[in-house]
Amino acid sequence: SYELTQPPSVSVSPGQTASITCSGNELGATYACWYQQKPGQSPILVIFQDNKRPSGIPERFSGSNSGNTATLTISGTQAMDEADYYCQAWDSSTVAFGGGTKLTVL
């Protein structure tokens, strides 16, 4: 099965840029997407097709994907962005999720 690896935690100061990585074998050869999940809530899609934002997602969320790593970048991070973030990709007719990264804004 395809494995996606994320750092367990990332910390960022308010107003600064947060970068969350997702690593997988030749991940850049497929498309990645990202979800935000706050405690007790269901995930919401924040990035799809590597770098596209769904309607309603703030412009401070952006994505990239190259080589073996996809990256979710949050510019001007706000306290409301504190959450768990999961990457996801499609591989060989199955779906893989990363292990999740807890973003702390402090």
Add this chain to the structure above:
Amino acid sequence: QLQLQESGPGLVKPSETLSLTCTVSGGPIRSNTYYWGWIRQPPGKELEWIGSIYYSGNTYYKPSLKSRVTISIDTSKNQFSLKVRSVTAADTAVYFCARDRHDYGGKGVYNWFDPWGQGTLVTVSS
């Protein structure tokens, strides 16, 4: 606005079958654009995709769960369902249903889940 809602028992005994239904409102489940998926999340742990189904009944499952899982669809009721057989404590999780959008780009087939239901906790315990 499309909404999904999971329903089913919150407690299942070990070795029995877990059964959940997802009711879709605000749009037809019979669509040639979307699959419909199940994802679960054990308490405090990561998301795990279980499987997805197309309105025609075509399914694809996580290989490690395939032997115990069945996903079905009822387009007349705008619902799709999940059954997990021979459950153990390891199947205790919040179960989410979600719309599974597939597309094709320069790098081939890809997918994403949006929107998601609110999730329902299923505990496996005697």
